[in-house]
Amino acid sequence: MAPILEINNLFKSYGSVEILKDINVSIEQGDFLVLVGPSGCGKSTLLNCIAGLEPITGGKLSIGGRDMTHVNPKDRDIAMVFQSYALYPTMTVAKNITFGMKVRGVDQATQDEKLKQVAAQLQIEPLLNRKPGQLSGGQRQRVAMGRALVRDPKLFLFDEPLSNLDAKLRVEMRTEIKALHQRLGASMVYVTHDQIEAMTLATKIVVMKGGVIQQIGTPSEIYNHPANLFVADFMGSPAMNLIPAKTRANGKGVEIEIARSTGGPITLVDTKNKDLPEDVIVGVRPEDIADASLRGGEGRQEADCLIDIVEPAGADTFAVMQLGGKHVTARLHAETAAVAGQNLNLAFDLGKVSYFAPETGERLN
């Protein structure tokens, strides 16, 4: 079967400013594609290009196997949820949801039936006669979803739909969107700058920066094998520790030497990788540095480090130290004995370590 969305060599520029450069993405039926990146990376522009709201400068775009490069938004068989929800302020919730059908000339009976169905699905029946101004943020969000759902399109587009909600509601709606995706089996493209949203929702993530795709992959690929320093730094919270280090080949693998704020350098041995250049940046996730007394075990290598700051966060405690001249965060067990200003024996797990070239930022292993 043809991919539900296929983008080939897409370029987009405003005058002489290139916003999107050579974008190639394709997703299958049922995929949840998340476009993620910092502000101004072009992710929303890309979504608008998919929707047909922005003409593209070059390349080809097809939805459901049909070339849609120059097709009007209304004929692309898509539905879109906007950041501001973009509910029509003078229409009731019911009219908001049925507006599209009314424009397309769907008969009244079908309209009523679909409205009822969607309202039940989103539990917004009591709101149908209200105006958007009388709704709370979460309710508006639901209505915006309803307006998209009622269309039953080939492709759903979401433009940062949760960013106007408060933190608690955002997590709730996130779960709800995920449940909706599983229930409908629909294909979705979702734009966000929140990497946690990207990780939790996506079946496939596209990380973008400056209009260029940095990496495409499943959440676990992106998290465990970031393609470059930017992706490594952007995805994950707290961010991956990126520590400058020297390597030295030995018989079994490589020795990695990391400068420490007090005492001599730490030397860790990685037996899985070899052929590394002398200068590398070592990427270690905070959860791969543990309190040795609480979580030792196989493959872990211990070293004493001076802890600068301890940040208890409930389930975890974060400890910050200086390694290789950088702040390094370790995600420790809540019951850790770490005390600021004192040494702690830490266990490093190199099982999922990443190496990057300092000059290019590209991944080495």
Place this chain on the structure above:
Amino acid sequence: MTDLSYTSPQSGSRTAKIVLRWTLYILLGLFALFYLMPLFVMITTSFKSLDEIRTGDLMSLPRDVTIDAWRTAWSEACTGIQCEGVRPFFWNSVLIAIPAVLISTLIGALNGYVVAQWRFKGANLFFALMLFGCFIPFQVVLLPMARMLGLMGLAGTIPGLIFVHVIYGLGFTTLFFRNYYVSIPSELTKAAKVDGAGFFRIFWSIFLPLSLPIIVVTVIWQFTQIWNDFLFGVSFSQAGTQPVTVALNNIVNSTTGVKAYNVDMAAAIIAALPTLFVYVVAGKYFVRGLTAGSVKG
């Protein structure tokens, strides 16, 4: 409106506060009286007989209230050789003002909608030129406009005056609507496009229903401008199509012998009544519309 949230900077004793508050009221009252004085004189004079005006005091109330002056002003006063009062001219003004206001408001709304929500190449230049139109002194365009009306066969006609007022109103109406629509998030237009609505559908179903405050502002503004206009009225009309402002001028300036102040005053009030009426009826929307900012979805 009665809530004057004025607090003295050095919130001293209670009496000091009360004195201050009353000083303020009295001062405001005096200003109000001062502003209302001309209107008072106009109204009282219009109800006096000519004898009483000659012998009495300008500020005094009429001894014998008479509406003769009003009747004369409405249907008998001479505007040059014709002596039919302001009535026919009043209807001319109505025939000019109502279509001109409606057409210029509607086109202004469409213009504003395009400039604010359907950005096209050169939209900014277009808008700048429209704005420029607001600041052109009307005297500059009199001759070209007269020539143009002549070419169009509209010279001296009521449709001609409507045309002139629509053209010169567009700058302002476009400005009003553009500034109002620019605060409406463009995502609304995008959502409607995805829903399948076209240019006019979006305007009609989504933007126009949102526009009541700015429509009121524009209508008041345009109505006042067009109704009170004298220059275009006197330049582009002929006998029979003159608006009420021109008639008023003729009544006041073409009398010979004794000046009928009471008739002049009555005619002036008649000429001013429609704008007064519009302000009283829609005034609160006017203020609300001018200050209305973003529309929250």
